[in-house]
Amino acid sequence: MIETLQGAGEAVIDLLIGAMMVVVNLLPETLAEPFQYRFMQRALLTSILVGAVCGLLSSYVILKRWSLLGDAISHAVLPGVAIAYLLGWPFFVGAFATGALTSLGIGVIERNTRIKSDAAMGLMFTAAFALGVVIISQIATSTHLMHILFGNVLGVRYPALMLTLFAGVLVLTVVLLFYKELLVYVFDPVQARSQGLNTSFIHYGLILLLTLTIVASLETVGIILVVSMLVTPGATAYLLVNRLSTMLVLSTVIGIVSAVIGLYLAFQFNVASGGAIVLVVSAFFLLAFLFAPQRGVATRWLKQSAG
Amino acid sequence: MAAETPNQAVPAVQVAGLTVAYDSALALDNVDLALPAGRLIAVVGPNGAGKSTLLRTLVGSLKPTRGSVFIHGQDAERQRRSGQIAYMPQHEQVDWDFPLSVRDVVLCGRYGRIRLEGGWRRFLLPAMVSDRHQKAVREALEAVDMHDNMDQPIETLSGGQRKRVLLARALAQDARLLLLDEPLVGVDRRSEDLIMQVLCRQRDQGRTVVMVTHDIVGARRDADFAVLINRRVVGTGDPHDLLSDDMISRTATAAWLSNRGQRYQADTLEVA
Numbered sequence: 001m002i003e004t005l006q007g008a009g010e011a012v013i014d015l016l017i018g019a020m021m022v023v024v025n026l027l028p029e030t031l032a033e034p035f036q037y038r039f040m041q042r043a044l045l046t047s048i049l050v051g052a053v054c055g056l057l058s059s060y061v062i063l064k065r066w067s068l069l070g071d072a073i074s075h076a077v078l079p080g081v082a083i084a085y086l087l088g089w090p091f092f093v094g095a096f097a098t099g100a101l102t103s104l105g106i107g108v109i110e111r112n113t114r115i116k117s118d119a120a121m122g123l124m125f126t127a128a129f130a131l132g133v134v135i136i137s138q139i140a141t142s143t144h145l146m147h148i149l150f151g152n153v154l155g156v157r158y159p160a161l162m163l164t165l166f167a168g169v170l171v172l173t174v175v176l177l178f179y180k181e182l183l184v185y186v187f188d189p190v191q192a193r194s195q196g197l198n199t200s201f202i203h204y205g206l207i208l209l210l211t212l213t214i215v216a217s218l219e220t221v222g223i224i225l226v227v228s229m230l231v232t233p234g235a236t237a238y239l240l241v242n243r244l245s246t247m248l249v250l251s252t253v254i255g256i257v258s259a260v261i262g263l264y265l266a267f268q269f270n271v272a273s274g275g276a277i278v279l280v281v282s283a284f285f286l287l288a289f290l291f292a293p294q295r296g297v298a299t300r301w302l303k304q305s306a307g
Numbered sequence: 308m309a310a311e312t313p314n315q316a317v318p319a320v321q322v323a324g325l326t327v328a329y330d331s332a333l334a335l336d337n338v339d340l341a342l343p344a345g346r347l348i349a350v351v352g353p354n355g356a357g358k359s360t361l362l363r364t365l366v367g368s369l370k371p372t373r374g375s376v377f378i379h380g381q382d383a384e385r386q387r388r389s390g391q392i393a394y395m396p397q398h399e400q401v402d403w404d405f406p407l408s409v410r411d412v413v414l415c416g417r418y419g420r421i422r423l424e425g426g427w428r429r430f431l432l433p434a435m436v437s438d439r440h441q442k443a444v445r446e447a448l449e450a451v452d453m454h455d456n457m458d459q460p461i462e463t464l465s466g467g468q469r470k471r472v473l474l475a476r477a478l479a480q481d482a483r484l485l486l487l488d489e490p491l492v493g494v495d496r497r498s499e500d501l502i503m504q505v506l507c508r509q510r511d512q513g514r515t516v517v518m519v520t521h522d523i524v525g526a527r528r529d530a531d532f533a534v535l536i537n538r539r540v541v542g543t544g545d546p547h548d549l550l551s552d553d554m555i556s557r558t559a560t561a562a563w564l565s566n567r568g569q570r571y572q573a574d575t576l577e578v579a
Contacts, residue, residue: 063405114330177430180418187405187415190396191476193368194486195419196388242460244406245434 009162016165017041020048034267043153046164047259047277050220050229053168053213055255056175058234059248060206064186068118069103069207070230072125074214074223076102078132081148081218086139092163092215099211102128104204151222151274153263160219167216171209175248182206183244220259221274228278229255232285239288239295254284317380319344319484319515320365325374327360334360336538338374344483347510348517349526349546352536358519359397361536362486365517366394378484386484390419393482397489398469403462409472410457413444416479447479448472450505467498474502478509485509487518491525503529523550 024035024044034040061070077095084094102124109120136145147155175182185192185202192199210230217226237251262277269276290298320342327335335357342348350358363369365376367387378386386392393416414433417440422429428437448454451471456464464472470490477485490506491499506516507529520526526533526546533546535554542549 063402176432179432180415180421183407183411183433184415184418187407187412188396188401190363190366190368190400191394191415194366194387194392194394195390195422195480196367196384199368238406242406242462243408244411245432247406 006158006162009165010158013045013158013161013165017045020045031264034264039154039156040263040267042156042161043263043273044260046153046156046161046220047263047273048256049161049164049168050217051233051255051257051259051277052252053164053171053255054217054226054229055233055252056171056248057210057213058230058232058255059237059244059251060182060186060234061210061230062234062238063244064206066210067227067231068121069106070210070214071227072106072121073099073103073207073211074226074230075125075132076128077211077214077218078129078148078223079135080132082132082135082139086135090159091218092160095215095218096211098128099214100208103207103211147222148218149222149224150272151218151220151225153220153273154267156219160216164216164220167212171213174205174209221277225274225278228281229259232278232281233258236281236285236288239285239292254281258284317344318342318377319346319379320517321377321380322361323375325361325364325376326372327357327364327369328372333538335364335536338536338540340534340540340543342515342517342534343532344379344515345510345513346515346531347506347529348515348532348534349530349550350517350519350534350536351521351523351526351550352541356537358536359488362394362488362517362519365486366392388419390423390480391483393477393480393485395473395477395485395487395490397492398466398473400488401469401473403464403469405461407461408458409448409453409461409464410444412461412472413447413475413479414440416447416476417443419480443479443481444475447475450478450508451475452501467494470494470502471498474505478505483514485514485516487516489519489521491518491520491522526550 021035021041024032035044061067077099080094080096080098081091082094083098084091087094106117106120106124109115109124110117133145136148181192181197181202184195185197185199185206189199192202213230214223214226217229221229233251233254234247236254237247241247241250258281259277262280263273265271265280266273266276288296290296292299318341320340322338322340325335325338325340326333338357338361350361352358360369364371365378365383367383376383378392383392411433414436417436421431421436421440445454445457448457451474453468453471453475456468461469461472470493474487474490477487485506487506490502494502503525506518510516510531518530527550530546532544533549534543535541535549542554
């Protein structure tokens with residue numbers, strides 16, 4: 001049963017890679033050349049998927065002011081990876097478990113003490129992260145730790161790719177089918193309640209999607225830098241548009257484009273892929289910050305000096 | 308948009324033994340209350356008296372520590388799910404930098420109804436929902452005189468316009484019960500008159516309108532029924548009798564006395 005599923009998953013991925021390569025091969029040869037390697041093809045597909053799913057969710061992270069929560073969950077994933085490694089489980093099982101547990105723990109502290117959410121997050125995620133560091137220092141090499149912390153997209157294999165694909169399809173489906181419910185929950189949760197929506201269910205559902213996305217992005221950008229992909233595309237789009245629907249599309253596109261350009265630059269200049277991707281998306285933000293049509297700092301300055 | 312004829316005998320809101328606590332402080336203490344259907348009702352009380360807490364408990368965003376809430380004689384959650392409770396928040400409660408247009412916000416009032424249609428239609432994106440809902444949005448915006456601003460981003464609206472958009476969202480829901488948290492605060496004269504006209508018309512169409520307000524004079528003039536609360540119910544009844552200057556000053560003094568020694572002092576009522 002599991003083997004059939006795995007076979008089917010690999011077939012789907014090969015099909016996607018095939019379709020992707022048709023497009024890539026239309027590009028000039030210098031651009032297409034790195035992607036003739038099998039590992040680069042897998043890396044490209046992973047980057048596109050991670051860019052898309054992180055980019056899409058980043059709009060909600062920005063609007064819900066969840067940047068710190070994203071940071072917290074991503075750090076809390078580390079002990080899960082370490083424990084899964086100890087027990088011989090797939091890394092994402094442990095990662096998802098500790099990520100989700102930590103976000104629950106934050107809620108428990110917030111509700112039962114007078115400590116506010118920012119402090120609850122700060123203390124929970126550093127504690128979880130410390131546990132991860134301690135376990136890993138006992139069991140694995142520092143190369144391993146570096147890969148988890150900063151990603152290693154060039155070494156991505158089928159299981160991780162399948163997880164990323166699953167996360168992507170799930171997040172996209174949920175956002176499309178429950179667009180209205182998410183909108184009303186993020187904009188005015190009290191009104192959402194007045195219509196009988198189960199807001200705690202939506203709240204924890206969104207946190208689980210966020211956790212899944214972070215786990216699925218581990219190998220591409222790593223624990224530390226995934227926060228950037230969950231914040232910067234949405235922040236950039238937020239400066240550029242006035243409609244939620246366009247913001248979601250734009251942040252997804254920015255996520256994908258940054259991931260692809262970053263991957264290409266990482267290969268050409270032989271630098272860390274996660275870092276390269278994050279630098280590209282940050283460059284997009286800088287451009288929007290300066291030159292956004294209405295809200296850009298330089299744009300407004302130019303308009304003032306012209307008028 | 309005619310509402311069902313309400314059964315006048317069944318109260319719109321029936322609350323018994325309602326207690327709501329934040330940490331250790333009681334926001335509402337053993338409140339018993341019956342609000343008549345089809346009336347315009349003003350809820351009045353000093354700051355910190357639990358007026359907003361009462362609304363939020365009816366809306367369902369706060370869980371009562373004790374006590375029961377019935378709406379139109381039914382379990383409150385059932386009435387919420389069937390779209391019979393519309394809510395208008397204070398406007399600071401909402402993030403006005405949110406990337407939405409006026410139309411998008413008012414359409415939120417229809418989401419409950421769209422969900423009730425069931426089937427695949429409930430999953431449609433807002434731009435695809437049927438003309439019936441778009442028409443309800445248009446009518447609600449016409450009622451508050453904002454139909455020329457339909458496609459304007461909400462961040463560019465003035466204070467009074469924001470109130471009117473939030474009111475339109477509640478109107479678009481076509482609910483039997485409207486719960487409004489300070490609908491007249493921070494608006495200019497023109498918006499205030501317009502909002503009161505709209506609310507009176509809603510009442511005339513048979514709906515129940517419950518508004519939390521600081522405006523004693525307005526409540527005396529326009530409301531059919533008043534509730535004076537100060538964590539407990541101080542009194543209910545005809546606004547002219549209940550909201551006498553004497554009663555108000557006694558409530559304010561009582562508020563001050565009962566809050567003395569706690570970490571905050573209730574302000575006296577603003578008599579406009």
